[in-house]
Amino acid sequence: xxxxxxxxxxxxxxxxxxxxxxxxxxxxxxxxxxxxxxxxxxxxxxxxxxxxxxxxxxxxxxxxxxxxxxxxxxxxxxxxxxxxxxxxxxxxxxxxxxxxxxxxxxxxxxxxxxxxxxxxxxxxxxxxxxxxxxxxxxxxxxxxxxxxxxxxxxxxxxxxxxxxxxxxxxxx
Amino acid sequence: xxxxxxxxxxxxxxxxxxxxxxxxxxxxxxxxxxxxxxxxxxxxxxxxxxxxxxxxxxxxxxxxxxxxxxxxxxxxxxxxxxxxxxxxxxxxxxxxxxxxxxxxxxxxxxxxxxxxxxxxxxxxxxxxxxxxxxxxxxxxxxxxxxxxxxxxxxxxxxxxxxxxxxxxxxxxxxxxxxxxxxxxxxxxxxxxxxxxxxxxxxxxxxxxxxxxxxxxxxxxxxxxxxxxxxxxxxxxxxxxxxxxxxxxxxxxxxxxxxxxxxxxxxxxxxxxxxxxxxxxxxxxxxxxxxxxxxxxxxxxxxxxxxxxxxxxxxxxxxxxxxxxxxxxxxxxxxxxxxxxxxxx
Numbered sequence: 307x308x309x310x311x312x313x314x315x316x317x318x319x320x321x322x323x324x325x326x327x328x329x330x331x332x333x334x335x336x337x338x339x340x341x342x343x344x345x346x347x348x349x350x351x352x353x354x355x356x357x358x359x360x361x362x363x364x365x366x367x368x369x370x371x372x373x374x375x376x377x378x379x380x381x382x383x384x385x386x387x388x389x390x391x392x393x394x395x396x397x398x399x400x401x402x403x404x405x406x407x408x409x410x411x412x413x414x415x416x417x418x419x420x421x422x423x424x425x426x427x428x429x430x431x432x433x434x435x436x437x438x439x440x441x442x443x444x445x446x447x448x449x450x451x452x453x454x455x456x457x458x459x460x461x462x463x464x465x466x467x468x469x470x471x472x473x474x475x476x477x478x
Numbered sequence: 479x480x481x482x483x484x485x486x487x488x489x490x491x492x493x494x495x496x497x498x499x500x501x502x503x504x505x506x507x508x509x510x511x512x513x514x515x516x517x518x519x520x521x522x523x524x525x526x527x528x529x530x531x532x533x534x535x536x537x538x539x540x541x542x543x544x545x546x547x548x549x550x551x552x553x554x555x556x557x558x559x560x561x562x563x564x565x566x567x568x569x570x571x572x573x574x575x576x577x578x579x580x581x582x583x584x585x586x587x588x589x590x591x592x593x594x595x596x597x598x599x600x601x602x603x604x605x606x607x608x609x610x611x612x613x614x615x616x617x618x619x620x621x622x623x624x625x626x627x628x629x630x631x632x633x634x635x636x637x638x639x640x641x642x643x644x645x646x647x648x649x650x651x652x653x654x655x656x657x658x659x660x661x662x663x664x665x666x667x668x669x670x671x672x673x674x675x676x677x678x679x680x681x682x683x684x685x686x687x688x689x690x691x692x693x694x695x696x697x698x699x700x701x702x703x704x705x706x707x708x709x710x711x712x713x714x715x716x717x718x719x720x721x722x723x724x725x726x727x728x729x730x731x732x733x734x735x736x737x738x739x740x741x742x743x744x745x746x747x748x749x750x751x752x753x754x755x756x757x758x759x760x761x762x763x764x765x766x767x768x769x770x771x772x773x774x775x776x777x778x779x780x781x782x783x784x785x786x787x788x789x790x791x792x793x794x795x796x797x798x799x800x801x802x803x804x805x806x807x808x809x810x811x812x813x814x815x816x817x818x819x820x821x822x
Contacts, residue, residue, distance in 0.1 A: 362594060376594065383648075389648060390650050415593040456651070458651050465591065
């Protein structure tokens with residue numbers, strides 16, 4: 307609709323005898339192709355063999371948030387007139403990266419960050435690939451370092467699974 | 479079984495039936511051997527070693543405990559299992575929960591390894607018995623409600639001043655919220671002991687902070703950084719406005735009829751005309767001074783009060799059917815004329 311109007315204006319400009327000389331230049335530079343409204347983020351392509359494992363989180367694209375799946379960050383900053391919006395977002399991203407790096411190759415789900423007052427609860431599903439001793443160390447290490455950086459009590463609430471296959475929702 | 483066969487046939491068939499021995503001893507391992515035996519076709523070169531991979535056994539972990547939820551007693555105290563707010567953990571909750579959207583006809587994902595259940599806030603720590611015990615524990619810190627303050631009217635009478643402020647609860651390292659500094663003071667204008675002049679002046683001082691429909695004066699302060707300071711400030715404002723309204727300045731006496739913001743019957747010529755007419759009707763015509771007019775008590779005139787109200791209303795509220803009708807009735811009463819018939 308828009309493009310057709312612009313084209314009409316262009317043709318009028320070009321045809322009218324009073325059109326100044328710059329009109330032709332301007333008209334030739336107007337780009338009038340419709341926008342390609344293709345959303346690809348957060349969506350996964352189907353493989354030929356249909357053997358790509360997806361978790362429940364991955365199986366539902368972002369527009370299903372609040373319908374089929376819920377948010378990964380729970381805080382009051384994202385509410386209307388919330389305080390510390392940017393700080394909260396940056397801290398959440400930092401926690402996510404720190405968790406995926408510290409529990410390298412063990413994370414089977416997204417990192418869920420819930421904030422209550424000054425308390426940060428970090429929840430995740432972890433693969434039982436390392437010994438319990440190492441897991442306890444990583445747990446204390448993560449909590450201690452995050453608490454030092456963020457200046458808040460941090461609690462890690464982990465759930466363990468045998469393998470990644472336990473969290474697979476479907477194969478595409 | 480396999481051990482028995484091994485011992486029995488060891489001496490006779492060790493060289494001849496090697497294949498058979500394996501076949502008996504392990505049913506899983508000899509499947510490819512059997513196939514090779516039966517069909518004499520091409521042997522498939524198994525580079526990826528798919529067959530061997532299938533045979534690999536999963537070694538069971540011994541260090542993993544069985545679920546706690548399977549061994550829970552049915553009469554346990556749930557408050558001890560789940561004492562505080564916590565992310566959902568399937569091994570601690572003996573409920574067959576499921577969550578997730580699936581196509582029709584399928585069962586939603588179970589509670590184990592279900593991230594959706596971990597995301598949503600749960601209230602497993604606030605079961606009714608736990609709430610009850612916590613309320614019991616808090617009771618010792620509570621004082622009974624005063625018996626005489628048993629109704630809204632009693633509260634309004636004894637505590638006319640209302641202070642409104644908000645506390646905010648939010649997720650952040652700091653408990654400070656800038657909005658919590660705002661303090662409002664609300665008081666009924668009728669509760670303030672003001673005379674006529676003071677009331678007029680008070681209303682002029684506070685401006686639009688007075689709500690005519692409810693009769694409430696609301697003073698809000700948010701200019702100080704702390705709630706306590708704003709609370710002191712609203713109290714100061716009310717006190718200052720109250721006592722300022724009693725001050726009479728010199729220039730206030732210079733107010734003329736043109737400066738009046740509303741029609742005052744007692745200061746207008748209508749009153750003089752009413753008194754003159756009254757005296758004339760009693761044949762007591764005499765010239766009076768301003769003081770005598772002011773001191774004349776118009777309540778001795780019949781229906782003068784109704785007339786006064788009707789005139790004030792028509793001058794203050796403007797001409798309308800209602801005010802004109804009341805003026806009509808008041809004048810007829812005053813002059814002793816018959817009232818207008820209802821069907822006019």
